[in-house]
Amino acid sequence: CRCLEAIKNGTTPNIIIMLMDDMGWGDLGVFGQPSKETPNLDRMAAEGMLFPNFYTANPLCSPSRAALLTGRLPVRNGFYTTNGHGRNAYTPQEIVGGIAQDEVLLPEMLRKASYVSKIVGKWHLGHRPGFLPLEHGFDEWFGSPNCHFGPYNNSDRPNIPVYKNSQMVGRYYEEFGINLKTGESNLTQIYLEESLVFIRSQATTHQPFFLYWAVDATHAPVYASKGFLGKSQRGRYGDAVMELDHGVGVILGELRSLGLAEDTFVFFTSDNGAALISAPMQGGSNGPFLCGKQTTFEGGMREPAIAWWPGHIPAGTVSHQLGTVMDLFTTSLTLAGLATPGDRIIDGLDLTSVLLNSTLIDRPIFYYRGNVLMAVRLGMYKAHYWTWTNSMEEFKKGINFCPGEEVVGVTTHEQKEHTMQPLIFNLGWDPGEKYPISVLSPEYQTALQQITPVLEQHQKHLLPGVPQLNMCDLAVMNWAPPGCEKLAKCLKGPKSEPWKCHWPH
Amino acid sequence: CRCLEAIKNGTTPNIIIMLMDDMGWGDLGVFGQPSKETPNLDRMAAEGMLFPNFYTANPLCSPSRAALLTGRLPVRNGFYTTNGHGRNAYTPQEIVGGIAQDEVLLPEMLRKASYVSKIVGKWHLGHRPGFLPLEHGFDEWFGSPNCHFGPYNNSDRPNIPVYKNSQMVGRYYEEFGINLKTGESNLTQIYLEESLVFIRSQATTHQPFFLYWAVDATHAPVYASKGFLGKSQRGRYGDAVMELDHGVGVILGELRSLGLAEDTFVFFTSDNGAALISAPMQGGSNGPFLCGKQTTFEGGMREPAIAWWPGHIPAGTVSHQLGTVMDLFTTSLTLAGLATPGDRIIDGLDLTSVLLNSTLIDRPIFYYRGNVLMAVRLGMYKAHYWTWTNSMEEFKKGINFCPGEEVVGVTTHEQKEHTMQPLIFNLGWDPGEKYPISVLSPEYQTALQQITPVLEQHQKHLLPGVPQLNMCDLAVMNWAPPGCEKLAKCLKGPKSEPWKCHWPH
Ligand SMILES: [Ca+2]
Numbered sequence A, B: 001c002r003c004l005e006a007i008k009n010g011t012t013p014n015i016i017i018m019l020m021d022d023m024g025w026g027d028l029g030v031f032g033q034p035s036k037e038t039p040n041l042d043r044m045a046a047e048g049m050l051f052p053n054f055y056t057a058n059p060l061c062s063p064s065r066a067a068l069l070t071g072r073l074p075v076r077n078g079f080y081t082t083n084g085h086g087r088n089a090y091t092p093q094e095i096v097g098g099i100a101q102d103e104v105l106l107p108e109m110l111r112k113a114s115y116v117s118k119i120v121g122k123w124h125l126g127h128r129p130g131f132l133p134l135e136h137g138f139d140e141w142f143g144s145p146n147c148h149f150g151p152y153n154n155s156d157r158p159n160i161p162v163y164k165n166s167q168m169v170g171r172y173y174e175e176f177g178i179n180l181k182t183g184e185s186n187l188t189q190i191y192l193e194e195s196l197v198f199i200r201s202q203a204t205t206h207q208p209f210f211l212y213w214a215v216d217a218t219h220a221p222v223y224a225s226k227g228f229l230g231k232s233q234r235g236r237y238g239d240a241v242m243e244l245d246h247g248v249g250v251i252l253g254e255l256r257s258l259g260l261a262e263d264t265f266v267f268f269t270s271d272n273g274a275a276l277i278s279a280p281m282q283g284g285s286n287g288p289f290l291c292g293k294q295t296t297f298e299g300g301m302r303e304p305a306i307a308w309w310p311g312h313i314p315a316g317t318v319s320h321q322l323g324t325v326m327d328l329f330t331t332s333l334t335l336a337g338l339a340t341p342g343d344r345i346i347d348g349l350d351l352t353s354v355l356l357n358s359t360l361i362d363r364p365i366f367y368y369r370g371n372v373l374m375a376v377r378l379g380m381y382k383a384h385y386w387t388w389t390n391s392m393e394e395f396k397k398g399i400n401f402c403p404g405e406e407v408v409g410v411t412t413h414e415q416k417e418h419t420m421q422p423l424i425f426n427l428g429w430d431p432g433e434k435y436p437i438s439v440l441s442p443e444y445q446t447a448l449q450q451i452t453p454v455l456e457q458h459q460k461h462l463l464p465g466v467p468q469l470n471m472c473d474l475a476v477m478n479w480a481p482p483g484c485e486k487l488a489k490c491l492k493g494p495k496s497e498p499w500k501c502h503w504p505h
């Protein structure tokens, strides 16, 4: 193939991963959003390859992002907790842990092929020294280590810092405003500008680059800048989507103007399903899929995904390849002419043949919650070994991850084990996971016989990493990030009193 | 506008209406079907105009089809029942009524502009003499007056006839086989061939034509021909969709080869939402919308819709116009250079400016069940005055029009009246009708103030037609349709014993 030849000849492409936050499969026009307000993404799909069967590695931000950058399941890279059974954990301000030192991240690898790497936006792999992006292979960073929650009072709890490289340059709700009433914030515009500056500068130096555009306007509290507020049919959430879609258009347009379009592989996806708990005003749509963020139903883990690389990836194509965010690690390495690390298990597949030659690779998808394997997909079949939405106690408080979507025996409020007789769905004819296949049917037996050995193989070789998300401590919050002195923004935290974090979901 | 000029100059386009049966909004790739198995329809959309906000006039076959062909709501054209409150009625074999003699159908009108009209497929506007297509303006017919239910024993109940023009040429499950076990039937291929023959013959005569392609493979019992069975990821239903999609591609291709593409206006839509009660094996997908066929939630009445007329309708566009099947009546007349009948109320709008100049017309959508106005949509707001799925008695028997989609207080099993304080949804941010707007909010008041005068205006001028679907009688079934003698297929029916039809939904 011409393209792989080109790679071997040393003309490795630039790589841009556009990772959305809590954006759902159903939020893009090309994936069926009725409002059709994403013309730039729809055009990106028309010029590239659409993946309707693309997954995250966990239905929550931090583990998903850790998986993307390491190419490994959270249960291997340590982005999970053992404080409870089947609980999603992440990196709030009080988390003690973060990405382990012995994990190898994509930008660290790409540096070997002379790539310059920048992350713009949300990191979420730990905010303490040693966990930050520049310690893990990124050359530049503009963004934040945590979610943009707040505002806080800076006495019990500090506002979240915004970094430029290794220094804090301000805090959310202070230098970087988000108006919770109106939803106005110009952060997406700042993130766009930071990306354009990087791309232009790399175009001048002719060094290959990796841009990780981890924008977060679609994560509650949802925000958009003045020019986009009120523009969508879908409320504030839709405004945020429209602004991000616009950003995608600007970035692709910039690549074209700089003559880099044929030299840049761009992949668009999201870190987890739409947060139906915040919907509809601050949460998106998972299209026909069941439930949302926090769950291992399709709505929690199936992601919008588009690959774009004009002249290399055939335009206007659809690939039914089962893909995951971890594949972006492996695929990027291949595009950079690098091998994956040989000293550890990598879960990501190399999708270059899928992208360039439209092949299909048979592979399973594993749906984890914490270190519990909840479900496995193989081909069209998905077997649930555990089902859970959230506890009845939380549900009674109004926390509902599946609003208007109760499926009896499926969207359970107790952690229900089905390991002896998994609930199996055929996602081809039942993408909404509403009709479990009868255990008495030949189809059930066929599906089970296909999945069981894959499950056994996976579990036989599974050596869980050390869980990084067990301990919390108010002392570790962002009291005095590097750079705070210059800004006179150093705060004093309490004494260290670590506790086992409580993860209700 | 160039195009309207052309119309005025006498070069009126051919008209093809492709009306699917029980196909859902979510069944097309371009509307977000994950399997993306409709390349021809997706291409039709890329070459034409997509309507994400297009509606039928009733969530059941017969009234929907009567509305399309008369441009009038079923409550006006008589395609409803008064045997129960808010009941959907249709034309089963035992129905006494049919389309009233004083209704004016689209082909009758088009005849005035020298159009030749053919219906291929399902009629469903009454099967007794006087109700059939050739009595109402069609010049040719190949298809059937009823659904393809069966097989029957020809003693209590005759098999459904298939007509060629005014003569029966066989019956379903006899001359026209449908294998209920395998789902195999070549009917879609026959319907395709009948259409191609008509188009080719009209291309030769240079007389404008109207083709009403009313195929029904996606109505249970779902069928597909050998070449398509087992091809879809979605089971038998998906096979049927793929075969119909293929048919669309063949027809559009034929228009191109004959040089007629720029002279033919083609509109693709469906008669009601996907029948979730038959899903997933024999029913489709309504994408993000609530419930399905039989209901006045979006899933019951929002339809896939694509307009195609190369050189006239701008390619690759999306119109957010609220449209209905009744608009096809009025729009077709305008395209043919004809005025609508002046002696009656026509509910259909002329969409030519929408199609040719991308304008938007403000108009309401009325959701009826029988003669009960269940809901009204205006702009993004939908107000429900009555909610009902089906009776608890039917529901307990397993008849579920909203499987896995219970929304408390919305998908009610009693007929619940909300006329004093309608349930209002913002379909922009809540297309799934899951989050009623709080009656205490200013938005609720604004929405209500907009909708109330529209509702009052509608009801003030409403003069219901004589209900045609009240009486049933076994004697009127298809015992001896015209042409039965030649085939030696005349059956003897029972004596006339009319009763008031029972409409449970
Ligand atoms: Ca997220």
Ligand SMILES: [Ca+2]
Pocket: B021, B022, B060, B061, B219, B271, B272
């Ligand atoms: Ca129908």
